[in-house]
Amino acid sequence: MTPQQPSQQESMDVIVALKKAEKMRIDFVANVSHELRTPLTAIKGYTETLIHDIEDGRKIEPEFLKIILKNSNRLLSLIDDLLDLSSIESGADQLHLADIDLKEATEHVIERLIPHAKAKNTLLTSDIRCDTVRADMKRLEQVMTNLAENAIKYSPPSSTVKIIWEEDGNEIVLTVEDNGPGIPSKNLDRLFERFYRLDKGRSREMGGTGLGLSIVKHIMQRHQGTVTVESEIGKRTRFRCRFPRAAP
Ligand SMILES: Nc1ncnc2c1ncn2[C@@H]1O[C@H](COP(=O)(O)OP(=O)(O)O)[C@@H](O)[C@H]1O
Ligand SMILES: [Mg+2]
Numbered sequence: 001m002t003p004q005q006p007s008q009q010e011s012m013d014v015i016v017a018l019k020k021a022e023k024m025r026i027d028f029v030a031n032v033s034h035e036l037r038t039p040l041t042a043i044k045g046y047t048e049t050l051i052h053d054i055e056d057g058r059k060i061e062p063e064f065l066k067i068i069l070k071n072s073n074r075l076l077s078l079i080d081d082l083l084d085l086s087s088i089e090s091g092a093d094q095l096h097l098a099d100i101d102l103k104e105a106t107e108h109v110i111e112r113l114i115p116h117a118k119a120k121n122t123l124l125t126s127d128i129r130c131d132t133v134r135a136d137m138k139r140l141e142q143v144m145t146n147l148a149e150n151a152i153k154y155s156p157p158s159s160t161v162k163i164i165w166e167e168d169g170n171e172i173v174l175t176v177e178d179n180g181p182g183i184p185s186k187n188l189d190r191l192f193e194r195f196y197r198l199d200k201g202r203s204r205e206m207g208g209t210g211l212g213l214s215i216v217k218h219i220m221q222r223h224q225g226t227v228t229v230e231s232e233i234g235k236r237t238r239f240r241c242r243f244p245r246a247a248p
Helices: 008-055 062-090 102-119 137-154 200-205 212-222
Strands: 097-101 123-128 132-136 160-168 171-178 226-232 236-244
Touching: 008 062, 062 212, 097 102, 097 137, 102 123, 102 137, 102 160, 132 137, 132 236, 137 160, 137 171, 137 212, 137 236, 212 226, 212 236
Parallel strands: 123 160
Antiparallel strands: 097 132, 160 171, 171 236, 226 236
């Protein structure tokens, strides 16, 4: 049998896909550089000011040191998230699949988020309507944490955040829902892109890297599952993750 030549249309499709991938790579490098530059510029500026203050015999402003520390932590979070995203995406990080006890995993996640929730007087609830899901424990907890943390962060004080696990045909479904401000429908398409944020300044101020949802998307892809979002302005945002019941 002679191998079939690709048609002209197929060759064109490959070229278009390659060009798109190349553009995404270039955009990503530009975005990463910009994201790293912002905290580094602050660290440089405040360090220079401190050096001048010391040289001129002025009192050191402790507030400046706090700003330097905050921006150093931002850089570390960014680099940690970038490394994490790259290992999930490339498949370098093997998934350790097991039948995860959903009650236990959800309680574990809630326990860690309670301080954040309490600080905002947010009610964090769970409703576990099925027993297990076939997944990687660490990555599953990361999905729940990223979604619930966002729900707490972007909703006003005294909101309610629900984590729900249920079965739907051949899928095990995680829903994380809040009754916060909602997300305009025009922004929903781009929400899972790296560094995409509705309000860059506000996200950065709250220590966000803009990579949380992108990490969720790639973890779900590695599990051969999906993540979707629906939202109603002024009412709610609901993220839904679907895991195939059978092992990927
Ligand atoms: N539950 C939510 N309610 C409102 N906006 C949200 C919610 N979850 C995510 N977002 C928006 O999506 C953006 C991207 O989220 P994410 O990737 O986790 O990045 P980060 O939280 O670091 O900004 C956030 O900056 C925010 O604008
Ligand atoms: Mg986030």
